[in-house]
Amino acid sequence: MNERKRDFATVGKSELKVDGRGLVTGKPLFTADIDLPDTLYVKILGSPHAHAKIVSIDTSAAEAMPGVALVLTHKNTPSTRYTTAGQGFPEPSPYDTRMFDTKVRFVGDRVAAVAADTREIAEAAVKAIRVTYEKLPAVLSIDESQAENAPVVHDEDDSKGIYDAKRNIVANIDILAGDVERGFAESDVIVETTCETQYAQHTPIEPHVVLSYLAPDDRLVLRTSTQVPFHVRRIVAYALGIPVHQIRVIKPRVGGGFGTKQEILLEGVAGLVTLRTRRPALIEMTREEEFVSSRTRHPMRVRVKLGARKDGILNALEMEGISNTGAYGSHGLTVLSNTGSKTLPLYNKAPNVHFYGKAVYTNLPVPGAYRGYGATQGYFPLEVAMDELAEKLNIDPVKLRRINHIRAGETSPIFVKLGEGREGVEQIIESCELEKCIDIGTERIGWAQKHGKKIREGSWVHGVGMSVHMQGSGIPEIDMGAATIKMNEDGSFNLLIGATDLGTGSDTILGQIAAEVLGVPLEKIIVYSSDTDLTPFDVGAYASSTTYVSGTAVKRAAEKVREQIIDVASEMLASGMLNIDPSQLTVADEQVRTPDGKSVTLAKVCEQAMYIKDQFQIGATASGLMHQSPPPFMASFAEIAVDTETGELKILNYVVVADCGTVINPKMAEGQVEGAVANGIGYALTEEMQFSPTGGVRNPNLFDYKILGMLDMPPLDVVLVDSYEPTGPLGAKSIAEIGINAPLPTLANAIYDAIGVRLTRTPFTPEKILAALREQ
């Protein structure tokens, strides 16, 4: 397998981003970077109450203001219920959302929108709307939501797909493999841990933004910062009641997404304004709106119980999750599914596994997709429990992982039992270098010298912690991405992909895959992505799918094109006498060659096909639909120091070692890990949305909600191990999400190693550390 890797010409090299030049020069590439004449500025009015009926709305004063073109409320907009979750059809999220509803369900929920000539007028007009509310009792926590006779968040009768609306339960999951009761009864050691995670926001530096306008043929164009352009087209068409063919969605450069832009939030409103006024419309979320009214991570309470034999082999695994899905059920079922499905197969030695739980409504902001997608919340208690188990068994925590983790050639019953909101797909792991990841990580962090040593320096105590992880690569038998390649007469190619680059570098790595197969340098691949009029379908950028699923589509399309090239070339090289066996021809270095050294350039081949003989366009379209979702693997290690006087925590060194199969572009893959781990460290230590007693967000800005800046970033050592996934394009699998799962348990375990307290509620602030120390 390594022989094949060495043969690559462009794959495995840190090629520069194909869109990099435009980005470093600040070209107008993002949604709001183009100015259209007569653009209306749209401002949205949010609810001041966590739960209330709208008794009346008086928009007359707003409508009378000069420069106001349109005011939208529930009275003059479609009443269709849909889901904002940008998932494949049929979406596994409930249809519980109206563009503008007669009831508001969280502080910041949408009440009305004003379209005006300028932002100032729109903002003033929003303030002139008079709304009378009938306040309702609100449920502001998981426990309040599940109390007897709790207020019902969704009492309307036209929502669909809610598991039990009267009890505020969006989704319910219960899967069982083996017999856990017996499993625990037959275990020598049992541990149980419950962890709780907080509300956290993605904070892409570019907030949600959409610009809509009418094309010359009167069709609606949505230029939008999205991860899911094709789902935007379908869901907006449904919500507005217009045909799909009336909408074109263009995804320009996107200023970060991390899941929050896998959501259809603004596009329908902008589209409606444009259709009604025939003018372009721009909606930009402010930073405050991004915190309050876009999407967040699902806060969860997850309990893990582990039973093991004396030798450390796990015998029974139980995980119970309860997820707060806020006021709407977007991604409620599937995020909870992944809390189990992306974590439990990692420890496949346990024959008895039980995963169950529910996702519940509250009158709080709406969680959605967020990098890690439930796995992050599941790994925290799982890996903390593994640490506790190791202590009880008196086995090194590293060794406990080694003897229990899944390996190549093995499977887990969970793969079949639990997919994304439905049954999963059987899968045998074909590539797993977790053992190597653990070897390298323990060595680089100095585990043997540091673990359990509690080295003191004044009031500071050192500790090390670790955890191991897996994720997936796309959703098997659901996610599909397609690619089209066409050839030009200078031997270059256009690569057209629905895949959605939101800063991840997917345009570049998909270009590298095409270049590799077609035997050309990357600059001969002209990449164009994510435009529903011009590129083939792709589900979009989520579930760590692009490299594996869309990459497979690109590889297949390139192989079809290469076959056509060889057909034309074999006739050209035969020179009328010889019969050439096409299977003997090679395509590399922009040439087609025979084994005896005769060659023709790709440019000449295309010239032949385009102008000279039996003319046709060399080109092909192919799709990627995968039957597996091969997990990437990761071992994560941190060395920290805790000040026992102040509770301050410093990360002295962070080491992550990952197996993502073939690394298509090392710098970009490292960048994915670095970014995911940095986000995970923020989630573990500083990030938390705080709420007032009436459900309002108290810190909706980047001053009071602290994400890591350059000075906060600890030394980060990222290693990608040599690996090859046979089912992946040129051996690749995913890398985007896995890193964000690591810091929570790794740091919790490191804190325990240093000061002997188990923190089970995030974030691990100095106050919590100090309080735990005092309790000790």
Next chain:
Amino acid sequence: MINITLTINGEKRQFAVSPGETLLELLRREGYKSVKKGCESGDCGACTVVLNGRAVTSCIVFAAKADGGTVLTAEGLESGGVLHPIQEAFLEEGAVQCGYCTPGMEMATYDLLSHNPDPSAQEIKEALSGNLCRCTGYVKQVKAVKTAAKKLTKEAK
């Protein structure tokens, strides 16, 4: 409206601005789209430009207050299709993911390197601490600033 004069990327221009208009709003409406809007409260650094030789977050500077000043944006770094060494370094080191924070980071780097041509890693982190990035984890950006410093020193020789 207030009439002001600004020299932007070497070009002297006059504008009529409203009293509350920020430098960010003025620059974007006049076509300098490299200047990004991320928070409008000076917290994220996406709107960083160099004003009179120092990096500022243009979202919290009133345009009228900048009257008579000299502004440099990322558009002004590139010259005749040739990338500035700072831009080259960000590109080559893989310091760009989504690219939304990149122009602001480049301008903060420009300020740093024009006052300190050979900064330490700690000095780089201090100078760019106001420029938030959610994609990268900053590892490659610190490296890019170091590479840019080397390129500029070489160029000066």
